[in-house]
Amino acid sequence: MNRRQFTRLAIAGASLAPFISVAQAEASFEQRKTQADAVSIKAHKDFMAVEGIKMMGNEKIAMLLYPGFYAADLVNPQFIFNSMMGAKIYLVSPTEDLTPVEAGGISIVPTHRQSECPDDLDILFIPGGAMGTLKAMQNQQFIAFIKAKAAKAKYITSVCTGSLLLAKAGLLKGKKATSHWTTLDILAKFGTTAVKERVVWDGNIVTGGGVTAGIDFALEILAALRGQQYAEVIQLQAEYDPAPPFNAGSPDKASPFVRDTVANMFAPLLVSMEHELET
Amino acid sequence: MNRRQFTRLAIAGASLAPFISVAQAEASFEQRKTQADAVSIKAHKDFMAVEGIKMMGNEKIAMLLYPGFYAADLVNPQFIFNSMMGAKIYLVSPTEDLTPVEAGGISIVPTHRQSECPDDLDILFIPGGAMGTLKAMQNQQFIAFIKAKAAKAKYITSVCTGSLLLAKAGLLKGKKATSHWTTLDILAKFGTTAVKERVVWDGNIVTGGGVTAGIDFALEILAALRGQQYAEVIQLQAEYDPAPPFNAGSPDKASPFVRDTVANMFAPLLVSMEHELET
Numbered sequence: 001m002n003r004r005q006f007t008r009l010a011i012a013g014a015s016l017a018p019f020i021s022v023a024q025a026e027a028s029f030e031q032r033k034t035q036a037d038a039v040s041i042k043a044h045k046d047f048m049a050v051e052g053i054k055m056m057g058n059e060k061i062a063m064l065l066y067p068g069f070y071a072a073d074l075v076n077p078q079f080i081f082n083s084m085m086g087a088k089i090y091l092v093s094p095t096e097d098l099t100p101v102e103a104g105g106i107s108i109v110p111t112h113r114q115s116e117c118p119d120d121l122d123i124l125f126i127p128g129g130a131m132g133t134l135k136a137m138q139n140q141q142f143i144a145f146i147k148a149k150a151a152k153a154k155y156i157t158s159v160c161t162g163s164l165l166l167a168k169a170g171l172l173k174g175k176k177a178t179s180h181w182t183t184l185d186i187l188a189k190f191g192t193t194a195v196k197e198r199v200v201w202d203g204n205i206v207t208g209g210g211v212t213a214g215i216d217f218a219l220e221i222l223a224a225l226r227g228q229q230y231a232e233v234i235q236l237q238a239e240y241d242p243a244p245p246f247n248a249g250s251p252d253k254a255s256p257f258v259r260d261t262v263a264n265m266f267a268p269l270l271v272s273m274e275h276e277l278e279t
Numbered sequence: 280m281n282r283r284q285f286t287r288l289a290i291a292g293a294s295l296a297p298f299i300s301v302a303q304a305e306a307s308f309e310q311r312k313t314q315a316d317a318v319s320i321k322a323h324k325d326f327m328a329v330e331g332i333k334m335m336g337n338e339k340i341a342m343l344l345y346p347g348f349y350a351a352d353l354v355n356p357q358f359i360f361n362s363m364m365g366a367k368i369y370l371v372s373p374t375e376d377l378t379p380v381e382a383g384g385i386s387i388v389p390t391h392r393q394s395e396c397p398d399d400l401d402i403l404f405i406p407g408g409a410m411g412t413l414k415a416m417q418n419q420q421f422i423a424f425i426k427a428k429a430a431k432a433k434y435i436t437s438v439c440t441g442s443l444l445l446a447k448a449g450l451l452k453g454k455k456a457t458s459h460w461t462t463l464d465i466l467a468k469f470g471t472t473a474v475k476e477r478v479v480w481d482g483n484i485v486t487g488g489g490v491t492a493g494i495d496f497a498l499e500i501l502a503a504l505r506g507q508q509y510a511e512v513i514q515l516q517a518e519y520d521p522a523p524p525f526n527a528g529s530p531d532k533a534s535p536f537v538r539d540t541v542a543n544m545f546a547p548l549l550v551s552m553e554h555e556l557e558t
Contacts, residue, residue: 210518239489249520
Protein backbone atom coordinates (compact mmCIF):
# COMPACT_ATOMS: atom_id res chain seq x y z
CA MET A 1 0.00 0.00 0.00
CA ASN A 2 1.42 3.35 -0.96
CA ARG A 3 1.14 6.58 0.95
CA ARG A 4 -1.82 7.82 -1.10
CA GLN A 5 -3.78 4.61 -0.53
CA PHE A 6 -2.95 4.76 3.13
CA THR A 7 -4.18 8.34 3.37
CA ARG A 8 -7.39 7.42 1.60
CA LEU A 9 -7.98 4.53 3.99
CA ALA A 10 -7.27 6.65 7.02
CA ILE A 11 -9.43 9.54 5.90
CA ALA A 12 -12.26 7.17 5.08
CA GLY A 13 -12.65 6.76 8.80
CA ALA A 14 -12.00 3.07 9.00
CA SER A 15 -12.30 1.75 12.53
CA LEU A 16 -9.35 2.42 14.72
CA ALA A 17 -7.67 -0.96 15.04
CA PRO A 18 -6.89 -1.44 11.31
CA PHE A 19 -5.95 2.23 11.07
CA ILE A 20 -3.36 1.95 13.79
CA SER A 21 -1.82 -1.27 12.53
CA VAL A 22 -1.58 -0.02 8.93
CA ALA A 23 -0.10 3.23 10.16
CA GLN A 24 2.46 1.55 12.37
CA ALA A 25 3.71 -0.74 9.65
CA GLU A 26 4.45 1.99 7.19
CA ALA A 27 4.66 5.42 8.73
CA SER A 28 6.73 7.44 11.17
CA PHE A 29 5.14 8.85 14.30
CA GLU A 30 4.82 12.26 12.65
CA GLN A 31 3.07 10.76 9.62
CA ARG A 32 0.77 8.70 11.80
CA LYS A 33 -0.05 11.74 13.89
CA THR A 34 -0.88 13.84 10.84
CA GLN A 35 -3.17 11.12 9.52
CA ALA A 36 -4.81 10.66 12.89
CA ASP A 37 -5.50 14.39 13.08
CA ALA A 38 -7.21 14.22 9.70
CA VAL A 39 -9.24 11.19 10.78
CA SER A 40 -10.31 12.97 13.94
CA ILE A 41 -11.35 16.14 12.13
CA LYS A 42 -13.36 14.10 9.65
CA ALA A 43 -15.04 12.18 12.50
CA HIS A 44 -16.07 15.46 14.14
CA LYS A 45 -17.45 16.80 10.83
CA ASP A 46 -19.33 13.60 10.06
CA PHE A 47 -20.78 13.57 13.56
CA MET A 48 -21.92 17.18 13.29
CA ALA A 49 -23.64 16.43 9.97
CA VAL A 50 -25.90 13.65 11.32
CA GLU A 51 -29.55 14.60 11.53
CA GLY A 52 -30.83 14.65 15.11
CA ILE A 53 -27.43 15.30 16.66
CA LYS A 54 -26.92 18.74 18.13
CA MET A 55 -23.15 18.92 18.40
CA MET A 56 -22.78 22.50 19.66
CA GLY A 57 -24.94 24.25 22.22
CA ASN A 58 -24.81 26.91 24.88
CA GLU A 59 -26.65 25.27 27.77
CA LYS A 60 -26.14 26.67 31.25
CA ILE A 61 -25.90 23.91 33.83
CA ALA A 62 -25.73 24.65 37.56
CA MET A 63 -24.65 21.83 39.87
CA LEU A 64 -25.09 22.89 43.50
CA LEU A 65 -22.40 21.89 45.99
CA TYR A 66 -22.98 21.75 49.76
CA PRO A 67 -20.90 20.28 52.59
CA GLY A 68 -21.25 16.51 52.82
CA PHE A 69 -22.85 15.85 49.44
CA TYR A 70 -21.77 12.62 47.72
CA ALA A 71 -19.09 13.39 45.12
CA ALA A 72 -20.17 10.30 43.17
CA ASP A 73 -23.73 11.71 42.81
CA LEU A 74 -22.25 14.76 41.11
CA VAL A 75 -19.22 13.53 39.20
CA ASN A 76 -20.93 10.92 37.00
CA PRO A 77 -23.46 13.46 35.63
CA GLN A 78 -20.68 16.08 35.46
CA PHE A 79 -18.59 13.75 33.25
CA ILE A 80 -21.56 13.34 30.92
CA PHE A 81 -22.67 17.01 30.91
CA ASN A 82 -19.03 18.05 30.40
CA SER A 83 -19.15 16.29 27.02
CA MET A 84 -21.74 18.80 25.77
CA MET A 85 -19.64 20.99 23.50
CA GLY A 86 -20.34 24.67 24.10
CA ALA A 87 -22.30 24.12 27.33
CA LYS A 88 -21.15 25.83 30.51
CA ILE A 89 -21.15 24.05 33.88
CA TYR A 90 -21.39 26.09 37.07
CA LEU A 91 -20.20 24.18 40.15
CA VAL A 92 -21.92 26.54 42.54
CA SER A 93 -20.52 27.22 46.00
CA PRO A 94 -22.94 27.07 48.93
CA THR A 95 -21.43 30.34 50.14
CA GLU A 96 -20.10 33.57 48.65
CA ASP A 97 -16.54 32.28 48.45
CA LEU A 98 -14.89 29.48 46.52
CA THR A 99 -13.64 27.40 49.44
CA PRO A 100 -13.43 23.69 48.54
CA VAL A 101 -16.53 21.76 49.59
CA GLU A 102 -16.20 18.47 51.47
CA ALA A 103 -17.98 15.67 49.60
CA GLY A 104 -17.57 12.35 51.40
CA GLY A 105 -13.83 12.16 51.91
CA ILE A 106 -13.00 14.24 48.86
CA SER A 107 -13.01 18.03 48.44
CA ILE A 108 -14.22 19.74 45.29
CA VAL A 109 -13.53 23.34 44.33
CA PRO A 110 -16.58 25.38 43.33
CA THR A 111 -16.20 27.35 40.10
CA HIS A 112 -18.81 30.02 40.92
CA ARG A 113 -20.35 31.86 43.83
CA GLN A 114 -24.12 31.74 44.36
CA SER A 115 -24.34 35.35 43.15
CA GLU A 116 -22.68 34.29 39.87
CA CYS A 117 -25.19 31.54 39.11
CA PRO A 118 -27.48 32.48 36.19
CA ASP A 119 -31.27 32.51 36.50
CA ASP A 120 -31.98 31.17 33.01
CA LEU A 121 -30.56 27.71 33.61
CA ASP A 122 -31.06 24.82 31.24
CA ILE A 123 -30.32 22.37 34.06
CA LEU A 124 -30.48 22.91 37.81
CA PHE A 125 -28.90 19.85 39.43
CA ILE A 126 -28.86 18.84 43.11
CA PRO A 127 -26.73 15.90 44.29
CA GLY A 128 -27.66 13.80 47.31
CA GLY A 129 -25.80 12.68 50.39
CA ALA A 130 -26.42 11.53 53.95
CA MET A 131 -25.87 13.78 57.02
CA GLY A 132 -24.76 16.59 54.70
CA THR A 133 -28.10 16.49 52.90
CA LEU A 134 -29.99 16.62 56.20
CA LYS A 135 -28.00 19.72 57.18
CA ALA A 136 -28.65 21.27 53.77
CA MET A 137 -32.41 20.66 54.30
CA GLN A 138 -32.07 22.70 57.50
CA ASN A 139 -30.24 25.56 55.74
CA GLN A 140 -33.00 28.03 54.87
CA GLN A 141 -30.75 30.16 52.71
CA PHE A 142 -29.74 27.14 50.62
CA ILE A 143 -33.34 25.97 50.22
CA ALA A 144 -34.38 29.48 49.19
CA PHE A 145 -31.55 29.53 46.64
CA ILE A 146 -32.77 26.23 45.12
CA LYS A 147 -36.31 27.62 44.90
CA ALA A 148 -35.12 30.84 43.27
CA LYS A 149 -32.97 29.10 40.68
CA ALA A 150 -35.71 26.55 39.92
CA ALA A 151 -38.13 29.32 38.95
CA LYS A 152 -36.76 29.76 35.43
CA ALA A 153 -34.81 26.51 34.97
CA LYS A 154 -35.67 24.44 31.92
CA TYR A 155 -35.00 21.21 33.84
CA ILE A 156 -35.06 20.86 37.64
CA THR A 157 -33.08 17.76 38.50
CA SER A 158 -31.56 15.66 41.26
CA VAL A 159 -29.81 12.39 41.96
CA CYS A 160 -30.24 10.29 45.11
CA THR A 161 -31.44 12.18 48.21
CA GLY A 162 -31.02 15.44 46.30
CA SER A 163 -34.76 15.05 45.67
CA LEU A 164 -35.42 15.64 49.39
CA LEU A 165 -33.89 19.07 48.93
CA LEU A 166 -36.23 19.70 46.00
CA ALA A 167 -39.09 18.50 48.23
CA LYS A 168 -38.02 20.79 51.04
CA ALA A 169 -38.05 23.67 48.54
CA GLY A 170 -41.68 22.75 47.73
CA LEU A 171 -40.87 21.73 44.17
CA LEU A 172 -42.17 18.14 44.26
CA LYS A 173 -45.74 18.70 45.55
CA GLY A 174 -48.07 16.73 43.30
CA LYS A 175 -45.16 15.55 41.19
CA LYS A 176 -43.85 12.11 40.36
CA ALA A 177 -40.24 11.67 41.48
CA THR A 178 -37.66 9.21 42.74
CA SER A 179 -34.84 9.24 45.29
CA HIS A 180 -32.48 6.86 47.05
CA TRP A 181 -34.60 3.76 47.74
CA THR A 182 -34.40 4.19 51.52
CA THR A 183 -36.10 7.61 51.29
CA LEU A 184 -38.98 6.82 48.92
CA ASP A 185 -41.38 6.27 51.84
CA ILE A 186 -40.48 9.66 53.22
CA LEU A 187 -41.00 11.41 49.91
CA ALA A 188 -44.37 9.70 49.53
CA LYS A 189 -45.62 11.10 52.85
CA PHE A 190 -45.29 14.68 51.74
CA GLY A 191 -47.38 14.95 48.61
CA THR A 192 -45.05 13.37 46.05
CA THR A 193 -45.81 10.27 44.00
CA ALA A 194 -42.64 8.41 44.89
CA VAL A 195 -41.63 5.92 42.22
CA LYS A 196 -38.97 3.22 42.51
CA GLU A 197 -37.41 3.77 39.10
CA ARG A 198 -33.91 4.53 37.90
CA VAL A 199 -34.89 7.86 36.30
CA VAL A 200 -38.26 9.61 36.60
CA TRP A 201 -39.52 12.40 34.33
CA ASP A 202 -42.50 14.57 35.28
CA GLY A 203 -42.75 17.67 33.17
CA ASN A 204 -39.52 19.56 33.68
CA ILE A 205 -38.59 17.62 36.80
CA VAL A 206 -36.11 14.80 36.27
CA THR A 207 -34.98 12.79 39.29
CA GLY A 208 -32.57 9.86 39.52
CA GLY A 209 -32.30 7.06 42.08
CA GLY A 210 -29.40 6.47 44.46
CA VAL A 211 -25.80 7.48 43.67
CA THR A 212 -24.94 5.46 40.53
CA ALA A 213 -28.35 6.15 38.98
CA GLY A 214 -26.76 9.48 38.08
CA ILE A 215 -25.22 7.79 35.03
CA ASP A 216 -28.55 6.63 33.59
CA PHE A 217 -30.09 9.97 34.59
CA ALA A 218 -27.50 12.10 32.81
CA LEU A 219 -27.50 9.97 29.64
CA GLU A 220 -31.28 10.46 29.38
CA ILE A 221 -30.93 14.21 29.77
CA LEU A 222 -28.06 14.31 27.28
CA ALA A 223 -30.22 12.45 24.74
CA ALA A 224 -33.06 14.93 25.28
CA LEU A 225 -30.80 17.93 24.73
CA ARG A 226 -28.34 16.69 22.09
CA GLY A 227 -29.91 13.60 20.49
CA GLN A 228 -29.71 9.88 21.24
CA GLN A 229 -26.61 9.25 19.12
CA TYR A 230 -24.74 11.94 21.03
CA ALA A 231 -25.65 10.14 24.24
CA GLU A 232 -24.57 6.80 22.77
CA VAL A 233 -21.16 8.21 21.84
CA ILE A 234 -20.67 9.40 25.42
CA GLN A 235 -21.97 6.10 26.83
CA LEU A 236 -19.33 4.31 24.75
CA GLN A 237 -16.64 6.80 25.75
CA ALA A 238 -17.55 6.16 29.40
CA GLU A 239 -17.63 2.43 28.57
CA TYR A 240 -20.93 2.19 30.41
CA ASP A 241 -21.56 -1.50 29.86
CA PRO A 242 -22.08 -2.40 33.49
CA ALA A 243 -21.32 -5.83 34.91
CA PRO A 244 -21.99 -5.69 38.66
CA PRO A 245 -20.09 -8.55 40.32
CA PHE A 246 -23.00 -9.12 42.73
CA ASN A 247 -26.76 -8.88 42.38
CA ALA A 248 -27.48 -6.61 45.33
CA GLY A 249 -28.04 -3.18 43.79
CA SER A 250 -31.74 -2.92 44.56
CA PRO A 251 -33.72 -3.74 47.75
CA ASP A 252 -35.76 -6.37 45.89
CA LYS A 253 -32.60 -8.09 44.62
CA ALA A 254 -30.37 -7.93 47.70
CA SER A 255 -30.70 -10.52 50.45
CA PRO A 256 -33.02 -9.51 53.32
CA PHE A 257 -29.96 -9.29 55.57
CA VAL A 258 -28.15 -6.90 53.25
CA ARG A 259 -31.32 -4.86 52.66
CA ASP A 260 -32.14 -4.55 56.37
CA THR A 261 -28.53 -3.72 57.22
CA VAL A 262 -28.58 -0.68 54.94
CA ALA A 263 -32.07 0.43 55.98
CA ASN A 264 -31.40 0.00 59.69
CA MET A 265 -27.94 1.57 59.68
CA PHE A 266 -29.48 4.67 58.10
CA ALA A 267 -32.59 4.67 60.34
CA PRO A 268 -31.53 7.67 62.49
CA LEU A 269 -30.78 9.75 59.42
CA LEU A 270 -34.08 8.77 57.80
CA VAL A 271 -36.11 9.67 60.87
CA SER A 272 -34.37 13.05 60.94
CA MET A 273 -34.93 13.66 57.23
CA GLU A 274 -38.60 12.84 57.61
CA HIS A 275 -38.84 15.21 60.57
CA GLU A 276 -37.24 17.92 58.46
CA LEU A 277 -39.98 17.64 55.85
CA GLU A 278 -42.67 17.74 58.57
CA THR A 279 -41.42 21.05 59.92
CA MET B 280 -49.28 -1.67 70.51
CA ASN B 281 -47.76 -0.31 73.65
CA ARG B 282 -44.41 1.36 74.01
CA ARG B 283 -42.69 -1.84 75.13
CA GLN B 284 -43.95 -3.82 72.15
CA PHE B 285 -42.93 -0.98 69.87
CA THR B 286 -39.43 -0.93 71.32
CA ARG B 287 -39.14 -4.67 70.92
CA LEU B 288 -40.22 -4.46 67.28
CA ALA B 289 -37.82 -1.65 66.52
CA ILE B 290 -34.89 -3.27 68.25
CA ALA B 291 -35.58 -6.53 66.45
CA GLY B 292 -34.30 -4.80 63.36
CA ALA B 293 -37.49 -5.04 61.32
CA SER B 294 -37.08 -3.61 57.84
CA LEU B 295 -37.26 0.12 57.67
CA ALA B 296 -40.62 0.79 56.08
CA PRO B 297 -42.79 -0.84 58.79
CA PHE B 298 -40.50 0.63 61.43
CA ILE B 299 -41.02 4.16 60.22
CA SER B 300 -44.78 3.85 59.86
CA VAL B 301 -45.23 2.29 63.30
CA ALA B 302 -42.99 4.89 64.79
CA GLN B 303 -44.77 7.77 63.15
CA ALA B 304 -48.18 6.67 64.29
CA GLU B 305 -47.32 6.54 67.95
CA ALA B 306 -44.17 8.40 68.83
CA SER B 307 -42.75 11.89 68.92
CA PHE B 308 -39.72 12.76 66.84
CA GLU B 309 -37.46 12.39 69.87
CA GLN B 310 -38.88 8.93 70.61
CA ARG B 311 -38.55 7.87 67.01
CA LYS B 312 -34.98 9.16 66.89
CA THR B 313 -34.03 7.25 70.03
CA GLN B 314 -35.50 4.05 68.63
CA ALA B 315 -33.79 4.58 65.28
CA ASP B 316 -30.46 5.06 67.02
CA ALA B 317 -30.94 1.72 68.78
CA VAL B 318 -31.92 0.03 65.52
CA SER B 319 -28.83 1.44 63.83
CA ILE B 320 -26.48 0.35 66.60
CA LYS B 321 -27.95 -3.14 66.53
CA ALA B 322 -27.56 -3.28 62.72
CA HIS B 323 -23.88 -2.35 63.03
CA LYS B 324 -23.34 -5.01 65.72
CA ASP B 325 -25.17 -7.70 63.75
CA PHE B 326 -23.17 -6.82 60.66
CA MET B 327 -19.89 -7.00 62.51
CA ALA B 328 -20.80 -10.45 63.87
CA VAL B 329 -21.32 -12.09 60.48
CA GLU B 330 -18.66 -14.61 59.54
CA GLY B 331 -16.67 -13.53 56.49
CA ILE B 332 -17.33 -9.82 56.96
CA LYS B 333 -14.37 -7.76 58.06
CA MET B 334 -16.02 -4.62 59.34
CA MET B 335 -12.96 -2.76 60.61
CA GLY B 336 -9.55 -2.57 58.97
CA ASN B 337 -6.57 -0.30 58.59
CA GLU B 338 -5.88 -0.46 54.86
CA LYS B 339 -3.78 2.28 53.30
CA ILE B 340 -5.12 3.30 49.91
CA ALA B 341 -3.27 5.76 47.67
CA MET B 342 -5.18 7.27 44.75
CA LEU B 343 -2.81 9.27 42.54
CA LEU B 344 -4.03 12.57 41.12
CA TYR B 345 -2.48 14.24 38.07
CA PRO B 346 -3.66 17.16 35.92
CA GLY B 347 -6.35 16.13 33.45
CA PHE B 348 -7.28 12.76 34.97
CA TYR B 349 -10.98 11.86 34.75
CA ALA B 350 -12.68 12.63 38.06
CA ALA B 351 -15.26 9.91 37.32
CA ASP B 352 -12.48 7.28 37.10
CA LEU B 353 -11.48 8.17 40.63
CA VAL B 354 -14.67 9.14 42.43
CA ASN B 355 -16.64 5.92 41.91
CA PRO B 356 -13.88 3.77 43.46
CA GLN B 357 -13.29 6.46 46.10
CA PHE B 358 -16.97 6.27 47.14
CA ILE B 359 -16.65 2.50 47.53
CA PHE B 360 -13.23 2.50 49.25
CA ASN B 361 -14.44 5.30 51.54
CA SER B 362 -16.98 2.83 52.97
CA MET B 363 -14.16 0.70 54.38
CA MET B 364 -14.31 1.56 58.07
CA GLY B 365 -10.88 2.21 59.48
CA ALA B 366 -9.15 2.42 56.10
CA LYS B 367 -7.23 5.56 55.17
CA ILE B 368 -7.42 7.07 51.69
CA TYR B 369 -4.52 9.21 50.44
CA LEU B 370 -5.49 11.46 47.52
CA VAL B 371 -1.91 12.07 46.50
CA SER B 372 -0.83 15.33 44.88
CA PRO B 373 1.35 15.09 41.76
CA THR B 374 3.58 17.75 43.31
CA GLU B 375 4.89 18.68 46.73
CA ASP B 376 2.01 21.05 47.46
CA LEU B 377 -1.72 20.55 47.86
CA THR B 378 -2.93 22.71 44.98
CA PRO B 379 -6.25 21.47 43.57
CA VAL B 380 -5.80 19.20 40.56
CA GLU B 381 -7.87 19.75 37.41
CA ALA B 382 -9.82 16.63 36.52
CA GLY B 383 -11.98 17.19 33.43
CA GLY B 384 -13.84 20.37 34.31
CA ILE B 385 -13.74 19.75 38.04
CA SER B 386 -10.93 20.39 40.52
CA ILE B 387 -10.12 18.04 43.38
CA VAL B 388 -8.01 18.89 46.41
CA PRO B 389 -5.20 16.41 47.21
CA THR B 390 -5.05 15.32 50.83
CA HIS B 391 -1.35 14.39 50.83
CA ARG B 392 1.93 15.29 49.19
CA GLN B 393 3.95 12.62 47.36
CA SER B 394 6.43 12.62 50.25
CA GLU B 395 3.59 11.77 52.65
CA CYS B 396 2.42 8.70 50.71
CA PRO B 397 3.26 5.46 52.57
CA ASP B 398 5.30 2.67 50.97
CA ASP B 399 3.34 -0.20 52.50
CA LEU B 400 0.14 0.42 50.58
CA ASP B 401 -2.74 -2.01 50.46
CA ILE B 402 -4.00 -0.40 47.25
CA LEU B 403 -2.13 1.77 44.76
CA PHE B 404 -4.73 3.21 42.39
CA ILE B 405 -4.20 5.12 39.12
CA PRO B 406 -7.15 6.76 37.34
CA GLY B 407 -7.21 7.29 33.58
CA GLY B 408 -7.92 10.26 31.37
CA ALA B 409 -7.21 11.56 27.88
CA MET B 410 -4.61 14.29 27.12
CA GLY B 411 -3.80 14.48 30.82
CA THR B 412 -2.86 10.81 30.89
CA LEU B 413 -0.59 11.27 27.85
CA LYS B 414 1.16 14.13 29.65
CA ALA B 415 1.47 12.02 32.79
CA MET B 416 3.08 9.25 30.68
CA GLN B 417 5.69 11.84 29.64
CA ASN B 418 6.35 12.92 33.23
CA GLN B 419 9.35 10.85 34.30
CA GLN B 420 9.10 11.88 37.92
CA PHE B 421 5.47 10.76 38.08
CA ILE B 422 6.23 7.42 36.38
CA ALA B 423 9.12 6.83 38.79
CA PHE B 424 6.80 7.61 41.71
CA ILE B 425 4.29 4.99 40.49
CA LYS B 426 7.08 2.44 40.16
CA ALA B 427 8.41 3.19 43.64
CA LYS B 428 5.01 2.95 45.31
CA ALA B 429 4.13 -0.24 43.41
CA ALA B 430 7.18 -2.03 44.84
CA LYS B 431 5.54 -2.88 48.16
CA ALA B 432 1.85 -2.40 47.34
CA LYS B 433 -0.45 -5.33 48.07
CA TYR B 434 -2.62 -4.45 45.04
CA ILE B 435 -1.47 -2.39 42.05
CA THR B 436 -4.59 -1.09 40.33
CA SER B 437 -5.99 1.20 37.65
CA VAL B 438 -9.18 2.18 35.90
CA CYS B 439 -9.47 3.17 32.22
CA THR B 440 -6.25 4.48 30.61
CA GLY B 441 -4.61 4.47 34.03
CA SER B 442 -3.25 1.09 32.93
CA LEU B 443 -1.11 2.86 30.30
CA LEU B 444 0.65 4.61 33.17
CA LEU B 445 1.25 1.24 34.81
CA ALA B 446 2.56 -0.01 31.45
CA LYS B 447 4.85 3.02 31.11
CA ALA B 448 6.21 2.23 34.58
CA GLY B 449 7.02 -1.29 33.33
CA LEU B 450 4.52 -2.96 35.65
CA LEU B 451 2.42 -4.79 33.03
CA LYS B 452 5.12 -6.70 31.12
CA GLY B 453 3.94 -10.29 30.79
CA LYS B 454 0.78 -9.51 32.71
CA LYS B 455 -2.88 -9.78 31.80
CA ALA B 456 -4.63 -6.42 32.04
CA THR B 457 -7.41 -4.26 30.64
CA SER B 458 -7.87 -0.58 29.82
CA HIS B 459 -10.29 1.72 28.03
CA TRP B 460 -11.41 -0.29 24.96
CA THR B 461 -9.79 2.17 22.52
CA THR B 462 -6.35 1.51 24.03
CA LEU B 463 -6.37 -2.30 24.26
CA ASP B 464 -4.52 -2.63 20.94
CA ILE B 465 -1.82 -0.30 22.20
CA LEU B 466 -1.42 -2.21 25.45
CA ALA B 467 -1.17 -5.49 23.51
CA LYS B 468 1.77 -4.21 21.44
CA PHE B 469 4.00 -3.74 24.44
CA GLY B 470 4.11 -7.11 26.11
CA THR B 471 0.77 -7.13 27.94
CA THR B 472 -1.98 -9.65 27.37
CA ALA B 473 -4.73 -7.11 26.80
CA VAL B 474 -8.16 -8.46 27.69
CA LYS B 475 -11.51 -6.84 26.90
CA GLU B 476 -13.12 -7.48 30.27
CA ARG B 477 -14.72 -5.25 32.87
CA VAL B 478 -12.21 -6.13 35.58
CA VAL B 479 -9.03 -8.17 35.15
CA TRP B 480 -7.03 -9.80 37.96
CA ASP B 481 -3.49 -11.06 37.44
CA GLY B 482 -1.68 -11.76 40.68
CA ASN B 483 -1.67 -8.47 42.56
CA ILE B 484 -2.52 -6.39 39.50
CA VAL B 485 -6.18 -5.44 39.16
CA THR B 486 -7.22 -3.30 36.20
CA GLY B 487 -10.65 -1.97 35.23
CA GLY B 488 -12.04 -0.95 31.83
CA GLY B 489 -13.11 2.54 30.81
CA VAL B 490 -14.43 5.15 33.29
CA THR B 491 -17.59 3.52 34.72
CA ALA B 492 -15.88 0.11 35.02
CA GLY B 493 -14.41 1.64 38.18
CA ILE B 494 -17.63 0.70 39.99
CA ASP B 495 -17.37 -3.01 39.17
CA PHE B 496 -13.62 -2.87 39.80
CA ALA B 497 -13.92 -1.36 43.28
CA LEU B 498 -16.73 -3.69 44.36
CA GLU B 499 -14.53 -6.68 43.47
CA ILE B 500 -11.64 -5.29 45.47
CA LEU B 501 -13.93 -4.46 48.39
CA ALA B 502 -15.21 -8.04 48.40
CA ALA B 503 -11.63 -9.37 48.39
CA LEU B 504 -10.64 -7.19 51.35
CA ARG B 505 -13.82 -7.09 53.47
CA GLY B 506 -16.01 -9.97 52.28
CA GLN B 507 -18.75 -10.27 49.67
CA GLN B 508 -21.58 -9.22 51.98
CA TYR B 509 -19.73 -6.02 52.81
CA ALA B 510 -19.50 -5.31 49.08
CA GLU B 511 -23.19 -6.10 48.64
CA VAL B 512 -24.16 -3.63 51.36
CA ILE B 513 -22.17 -0.91 49.60
CA GLN B 514 -23.58 -1.90 46.21
CA LEU B 515 -27.07 -1.47 47.66
CA GLN B 516 -26.13 1.81 49.33
CA ALA B 517 -24.84 3.05 45.97
CA GLU B 518 -28.02 1.61 44.40
CA TYR B 519 -25.86 0.04 41.71
CA ASP B 520 -28.62 -1.66 39.76
CA PRO B 521 -27.73 -0.17 36.40
CA ALA B 522 -30.31 0.42 33.65
CA PRO B 523 -28.48 2.08 30.76
CA PRO B 524 -31.08 3.86 28.59
CA PHE B 525 -29.17 2.82 25.43
CA ASN B 526 -27.21 -0.25 24.47
CA ALA B 527 -23.99 1.43 23.33
CA GLY B 528 -21.60 0.91 26.23
CA SER B 529 -19.23 -1.47 24.47
CA PRO B 530 -17.70 -1.37 20.96
CA ASP B 531 -19.40 -4.66 20.06
CA LYS B 532 -22.82 -3.33 21.14
CA ALA B 533 -22.70 0.22 19.79
CA SER B 534 -23.58 0.94 16.17
CA PRO B 535 -20.56 1.01 13.80
CA PHE B 536 -21.12 4.75 13.40
CA VAL B 537 -21.01 5.41 17.14
CA ARG B 538 -18.03 3.09 17.58
CA ASP B 539 -16.03 4.66 14.76
CA THR B 540 -16.91 8.17 15.92
CA VAL B 541 -15.34 7.54 19.32
CA ALA B 542 -12.31 5.67 17.94
CA ASN B 543 -11.63 8.23 15.22
CA MET B 544 -12.16 11.30 17.39
CA PHE B 545 -9.53 9.94 19.76
CA ALA B 546 -7.14 8.79 17.00
CA PRO B 547 -4.54 11.57 17.52
CA LEU B 548 -4.41 10.87 21.25
CA LEU B 549 -4.11 7.13 20.68
CA VAL B 550 -1.26 7.52 18.20
CA SER B 551 0.53 9.73 20.72
CA MET B 552 -0.05 7.30 23.60
CA GLU B 553 1.28 4.46 21.51
CA HIS B 554 4.35 6.53 20.61
CA GLU B 555 4.90 7.21 24.28
CA LEU B 556 5.11 3.49 25.06
CA GLU B 557 7.51 2.98 22.15
CA THR B 558 9.98 5.53 23.49
